Amino acid sequence: MPREKQYNEAEVIESAMGVFWQNGYKSTSLRMLSKEMGINQFSINASFGNKQNLFLESLKLYRTKLQQLLKTFEENSNGIESIKNFFYAFAEFSNQNEYKRGCLIINTMSEFGLEVDKEVGALISNYAEQLKALFKKNLEFNTTKDNDTIKRQLNYLDLAIGGLGLATKVKDNTAIEDYIEMTFNNL
Amino acid sequence: MPREKQYNEAEVIESAMGVFWQNGYKSTSLRMLSKEMGINQFSINASFGNKQNLFLESLKLYRTKLQQLLKTFEENSNGIESIKNFFYAFAEFSNQNEYKRGCLIINTMSEFGLEVDKEVGALISNYAEQLKALFKKNLEFNTTKDNDTIKRQLNYLDLAIGGLGLATKVKDNTAIEDYIEMTFNNL
DNA sequence: CTTAAAACTAATCGATTGATTAGAAACAAA
DNA sequence: TTTGTTTCTAATCAATCGATTAGTTTTAAG
Structure with a gap:
């Protein structure tokens, strides 16, 4: 008997993600989101609760997109060159349209620093750890490296991919x- | 005959710079600034006009502080090792107290991207060009490098110092x- | 049809934003 | 002391924020 939703939640999250990606969290208002998502503020509340949670859902969607890059990375893990390929894929992903939006995850790290929301922080940490595990796997492809070298190169790559995100x-x-x-x- | 200012403008800019450094531009309100600067909003307006201009003055002050690092860098320009020393000095400067505030200039680049205020953008560009000139001078200390190598290494260092700013x-x-x-x- | 449940539109809530105003207080020259 | 100028405090402005409300419209079961 109820009326059907006139929008698809997955589609409007895609729009919301784009707005947060371009403007950051604080500079994105619910009115901007409402306009770009094509639904009013009441509907945003009905589907996602509040702005913070919509941001979290947007980050989750962004994460699933990055996951495709990680999947390719995982399936093609043959050493240093594979890591380099990921760097290029990451840069290309960040530049996927005419905008210079960088990487939503790294933008969020920069915007909030260590004072980040708990759930958002957990998502970021989870992504970072998964990425570092792939870096490690490929670094260890060269079996002559000692553990200290691996550790230093891992920190190097971790900070380098952050710098790349800012650079894009x-x-x-x-x-x-x-x-x-x-x-x-x-x- | 007039009443004297009960505050020193240079001192209150120092406070304002600290607030912007820690919170970014948009997340810093005039009421936060008023409290930390120890003067009310009217006095902020009287001395600095508006929030945007106070931010610009804060950036100018930050720039003069970085200038001391650049001066040391300039006076000790003996090649790659001098660049490395600057990287360490820059990281130490960004971590000068208990806070993890990063670098105010790089934070600003990240917050505004390419849609930055004209005067703020000019200050950032001016700083970046000065720094790149010093990088170039030290890279060319090794006279065997061709121009293309210099250019690539310059871009590398430019992006690496940005990544370092984010990392701090x-x-x-x-x-x-x-x-x-x-x-x-x-x- | 009627009816109940959910989604819709539009208006508005209190809080906060940057900026400004009105009026009191300070202070040195006249 | 009087006067004129500036700084000060405190209140308030319109605009915008995230969030919510009231009331209408849609929809399908009964």
Whole structure:
């Protein structure tokens, strides 16, 4: 007997994700979201509760998109070159349209630092740990490396992918390509 | 005949800079600034006009502080090792107290991306160009490098210092040290 | 049809934002 | 002391924020 929803929740989250990606959390208002999602504030509340939770759902969607890159990375884990391929895929993903939006996860890390919401922080940490595990797996492809070398190179890659995320928001593609190439000269 | 100001403008800018550094531009309200600066909103307006201009003045002050690092860098320009020393000095500066605030300039780049205020953007660009000039000077200390190598290494260092700025906001000192050491293994 | 449940529109809530105002207080020259 | 200028405090402005409400519309079961 009830009236049907006139929108698809998965579709409107996609729109919300785009707005948060472009503007960050604090600079995104519910009115901006309402406009881009094509539903009013009441419906946002009905489907997602509040702004914070909609942001979390947007991050989850973003995470599932990145997961496809991680899947390719996992399936093609043959050492350093595989890590480099992931760096390029990550940069390309961040530049997937005309906007310079960077990476939503790294943007969020930068916006909130260590004072991040608990659930958001958990999502970010989970992603970071999964990525580091893949880095580690590929670094260990060269069995001559000692544990200390692995540990240092892992920290190097972890911070480098963060820097790459920031760079995709403010630097041009040539600089980014030079950066990736140079990053892997050391490894 | 007039009444004297009961505060020193240079001192209250120092306080304002700290608030912006910790919270970013948008998350800093005039009431937070008023409280930390020890003067009321009217006085902020009287001395600095508006929030945007106070932010610009805070950035200028931050820039003068970084200028001391650049001065040391300039005076001790003997090649790659000098660049590395600057990286360490930059990381230490960003961690100068108990807070994890990162670098105000890089935080601002991340917060506004390419849609930054004109004057703020000019200040950032000016700083970035000055820094790149110093990188270039030290890279060219090794006269065997061709121009293309210099250009690639310059982009590498430019993006790496950005990544370091982000890292000082969210990573621990061990990871940062590993990152710097690894970064200079390639050069 | 009638009816009940859910989704819709539009208006509005209190709180907070950046900015401004009115009026009191301070202070040195006249 | 009087006067004129500036700084100060405290209150308040319109705009916007996230969130919510009241009331209408849609829909399908009965």
